Amino acid sequence: MTFLEIVEGPLWYLGASVFVIGALWKIVGILLLGRKADLSIPRASASVGAIKAQFLHFVPHGGFTFRTIYHLVAGYMFHIGLFVLLLFAAPHVTFAQNNILSIDWPSLPYWGFVVAAQFAFAGLILLWVRRISDPVMIKISDRDDHVGTWLTFLVMLTGCMALQEANETLRATHMLLVDLWLIYFPFSRLMHAVTFMFSRGYTGAFFGRRGIVP
Amino acid sequence: MRVFSIARLVVMIGFCGFVLWSLSTGPAQAQSSSSVRPPNAAATTAATPTDGTVPGQVTGNRSDADLWRGINHGTVGKVTIPDQKSALMINRYGEDWRLLRMDNLILWGGVLMGISLLGVLGFAIVYGKFKLHGPRTGRVIPRFSQAERWVHWFVACLFILLGLTGLVILFGRFLLKPIFGAEGLGAIANASLQAHNLLGPIFIVALAFMLVIFLKDNVFQKGDFVWALKGGFFSKHHPPSWKYNLGEKSWYWLLAFAGGGLALSGVFLIFPTLLDDVQGMQLSQIAHAVAAVVLIAASIGHIYLGIWGVEGALDSMTLGYVDETWGLEHHRWWAEQEIKKEHVVEGAPDAVLAAKKAESA
Numbered sequence: 001m002t003f004l005e006i007v008e009g010p011l012w013y014l015g016a017s018v019f020v021i022g023a024l025w026k027i028v029g030i031l032l033l034g035r036k037a038d039l040s041i042p043r044a045s046a047s048v049g050a051i052k053a054q055f056l057h058f059v060p061h062g063g064f065t066f067r068t069i070y071h072l073v074a075g076y077m078f079h080i081g082l083f084v085l086l087l088f089a090a091p092h093v094t095f096a097q098n099n100i101l102s103i104d105w106p107s108l109p110y111w112g113f114v115v116a117a118q119f120a121f122a123g124l125i126l127l128w129v130r131r132i133s134d135p136v137m138i139k140i141s142d143r144d145d146h147v148g149t150w151l152t153f154l155v156m157l158t159g160c161m162a163l164q165e166a167n168e169t170l171r172a173t174h175m176l177l178v179d180l181w182l183i184y185f186p187f188s189r190l191m192h193a194v195t196f197m198f199s200r201g202y203t204g205a206f207f208g209r210r211g212i213v214p
Numbered sequence: 215m216r217v218f219s220i221a222r223l224v225v226m227i228g229f230c231g232f233v234l235w236s237l238s239t240g241p242a243q244a245q246s247s248s249s250v251r252p253p254n255a256a257a258t259t260a261a262t263p264t265d266g267t268v269p270g271q272v273t274g275n276r277s278d279a280d281l282w283r284g285i286n287h288g289t290v291g292k293v294t295i296p297d298q299k300s301a302l303m304i305n306r307y308g309e310d311w312r313l314l315r316m317d318n319l320i321l322w323g324g325v326l327m328g329i330s331l332l333g334v335l336g337f338a339i340v341y342g343k344f345k346l347h348g349p350r351t352g353r354v355i356p357r358f359s360q361a362e363r364w365v366h367w368f369v370a371c372l373f374i375l376l377g378l379t380g381l382v383i384l385f386g387r388f389l390l391k392p393i394f395g396a397e398g399l400g401a402i403a404n405a406s407l408q409a410h411n412l413l414g415p416i417f418i419v420a421l422a423f424m425l426v427i428f429l430k431d432n433v434f435q436k437g438d439f440v441w442a443l444k445g446g447f448f449s450k451h452h453p454p455s456w457k458y459n460l461g462e463k464s465w466y467w468l469l470a471f472a473g474g475g476l477a478l479s480g481v482f483l484i485f486p487t488l489l490d491d492v493q494g495m496q497l498s499q500i501a502h503a504v505a506a507v508v509l510i511a512a513s514i515g516h517i518y519l520g521i522w523g524v525e526g527a528l529d530s531m532t533l534g535y536v537d538e539t540w541g542l543e544h545h546r547w548w549a550e551q552e553i554k555k556e557h558v559v560e561g562a563p564d565a566v567l568a569a570k571k572a573e574s575a
Contacts, residue, residue, distance in 0.1 A: 070364065114412060122416050125371050126364070133363035135533045135562070160412050161405030167397075170405050 004168050007175040012099070015182035022186025023194055030198055042209050049208010050201040056214060057200050071130060078123025082156070084108070084116040091165070117160055124153055148190045155181050299491075311496040319500065320388060323507040330511035334518045337447075344524045346539055347451070353560055354535040355552045357457075363531055365424045372417040377510050379406035379413075384503055411484055418477040425470050431457040432466040437547065447519075454546035465516055469509065476505040533562065 001009070038046075060068045086092060090107035097104060108116065128149045131141045155177045162170035185191065204214035285291075288306035358366070382390065383406055391399045438460045444453035446461055453459075458466070479502035482489050489495055520527050526540040538558055541549030552558060 070360075117412055118416055121413060122368075125368055129364055129367040129371065133367050133532050133534075134360065138532065157409060158405075161408050163408050164404060166404045167401035169398075169401055 002168070002172075004172040004175070007172050007179055008099075011179045012175065015179035019182040019185050023191065026186055026191060027194065027198070030195065035202070038206070038209060040210060043211030044208055046205040046209040049212075049214050050205040052208065053200045053204025053214035054197065056204075071127060074123045074126035074130070076123070077119045078127060081116045081118070081120025081123060082152075085113065085120060085156070085159070088116075089113055089159075091163075113163070117156070120156060121153075124149065124156070128153075144188050148184070148188050151177070151181050151184060152190070305492055307493050307496060311500070314500060315503070319503055319507075320385065323384065323503065326507055326511045327514070330514045334514050338518065338523065341448070343522065344452070346525055346537075347543060348539045350537040350539050353538040353558045354562060355538055355541045355549060355558050356534060357530040357536045357541070358534050360534060362427055363534055365420065365427055366531060369417070369420045369424045372413055372420060373509075373513065375413055376410060376417055377506070377513070379410040380503075380506050381510070382406040383410065384506075414480050414484060418480065421469075421473050421477060425466075425473070428466060432463050434460075434463060438463060452544050452546075455544075455548070457545060457548040459545070465512060468512055472505040472509050475501055476509065479505065535562065 060072060065072075085108075088106070088108040090113070093105060093107040128146075131137045131145060131149070155174070158170070158174040158177055162174045165171060181190075185193075200214075207214040285303045286306070288302060288304060291301045291303070293301045383403055386399050386403050386406075390402060394402060435456060437454075437456065441453045441455040442460045446453065446459070479498040482494065482498040483502060486495055489498070520531065524544070526536055527544075530536045530540075536544075538549065538553070541552065
């Protein structure tokens with residue numbers, strides 16, 4: 001069995017299993033925590049508040065726009081770029097067809113890949129730069145933040161390096177890092193990719209019940 | 215008897231005639247029966263090459279040595295198609311470029327970076343770390359705004375990534391091939407090129423932003439040379455300077471010009487159709503490599519002084535402020551101006567707020 005076959009075979013299934021089971025475990029754990037009974041008189045629907053918050057929190061409150069503009073722009077650059085790459089990069093589409101789903105969907109042309117990757121890289125580097133050059137962010141960032149950022153960065157970098165598929169080792173290196181990323185995901189703040197919905201829902205329900213726009 | 219003698223004479227003459235006839239016609243008849251020999255006419259009329267014509271009526275019977283020599287030396291001919299560049303069959307500059315790229319550039323680029331590394335090492339051994347002479351006052355002066363810090367670190371990250379991938383492309387054949395072999399080097403170099411081409415355009419945009427943001431205080435002004443004449447970095451007590459001393463300003467302008475050249479040549483290398491000219495491409499590659507090597511060599515000093523060589527320097531680029539003592543010892547004229555403007559604040563949290571306030575103003 002070659003190195004590539006290992007990282008695309010057993011290690012891939014291990015990583016994917018840890019990712020799915022770990023994430024589900026965490027979500028169930030969060031839900032089982034429950035919350036204290038809200039004794040306030042309901043003035044509006046908590047559920048509507050929770051749903052509203054899911055969408056309203058995609059943009060900052062007007063008063064905070066200036067102070068959050070840097071990580072707002074950098075955050076969107078990174079996340080949109082990353083998801084475009086994840087879902088529409090041609091090698092990813094082929095891999096998903098072969099290993100996850102058997103349906104086909106269109107993939108990005110080369111220039112599209114390059115633009116999306118540039119947005120994603122610029123966004124991720126800008127977000128990390130903020131961590132090392134903002135006096136407050138320096139203090140509240142811990143090892144997990146840096147490891148999560150660097151691991152994601154290395155996954156992206158090796159992916160771009162393997163784009164031409166000129167060498168099997170490059171693809172295997174990328175896949176190895178993907179497997180590690182999947183295993184690391186449930187035990188880190190990378191889980192925010194899933195938990196943000198619960199967080200927004202909780203805040204939205206709390207304020208929605210009190211008749212306040214979350 | 216007389217009749218006999220006449221008969222003998224006739225026989226002898228006939229024999230000699232036969233011999234002469236055999237010598238003159240015999241071989242020709244033999245040649246005509248063989249298909250690998252040139253025809254009679256060729257053999258008899260052009261025994262030696264004359265005026266470039268080689269004996270024999272076969273294809274390519276002219277050596278045209280002068281013509282081919284000319285082509286080999288880059289003589290431009292005539293064509294009737296629109297692409298006039300096709301009139302040049304062999305581009306001699308290609309070989310010159312290859313020799314420059316593979317010999318001189320590698321050698322002198324390596325030497326320059328080696329000098330830089332050894333210079334910094336020697337400087338570190340001789341001078342050690344520049345520590346503050348006086349005690350910290352606890353009052354701090356905002357030095358770099360958040361925007362300045364962000365753009366600086368963003369450019370720095372990209373510079374390091376591009377520098378490393380670029381060095382693999384430039385020196386990989388000499389440094390990595392003996393370790394990883396030809397196939398390994400091919401994979402690493404290909405991967406480096408992909409990353410280099412992808413991140414390069416982001417660097418160009420970021421560099422432009424940085425040069426604009428840092429321009430204001432990097433214009434040369436009266437007093438800059440005083441710093442240099444008093445010993446600059448080599449002085450035990452830092453000579454006074456403005457916000458940036460002559461060394462820092464030189465680094466800025468080196469970055470502006472070499473970085474500009476790096477960016478421009480990089481654009482031509484990524485989009486070769488912009489030039490549509492092989493010589494232009496070769497020149498771009500040489501300019502790109504030279505600018506990169508110069509910047510990398512200079513950046514070694516910048517990184518050393520910024521991170522390790524000068525106590526408190528890193529704080530200015532991470533936190534955004536410096537202690538009042540640091541300001542007065544390293545950039546006295548600037549610090550005095552800031553103190554006069556009452557920009558000095560008590561303690562770090564105030565400095566953060568002051569920096570944010572100054573930025574939003």
